[in-house]
Amino acid sequence: MADDSSGVYWLKDPEVTVRRAVLGGFVMDIEGANRVPRVRRVD
Numbered sequence: 001m002a003d004d005s006s007g008v009y010w011l012k013d014p015e016v017t018v019r020r021a022v023l024g025g026f027v028m029d030i031e032g033a034n035r036v037p038r039v040r041r042v043d
Contacts (some may be wrong), residue, residue: 009033
């Protein structure tokens with residue numbers, strides 16, 4: 001995650017979508033999770 005936090009989700013094959021956030025960063029939507037973590041693009 002982009003902010004050095006961590007989280008564990010015990011989900012089987014969740015649908016994951018990465019989208020652009022408001023200020024130009026990225027967030028990851030995880031189906032079945034109630035949080036939207038900020039992520040960083042890796043080339």
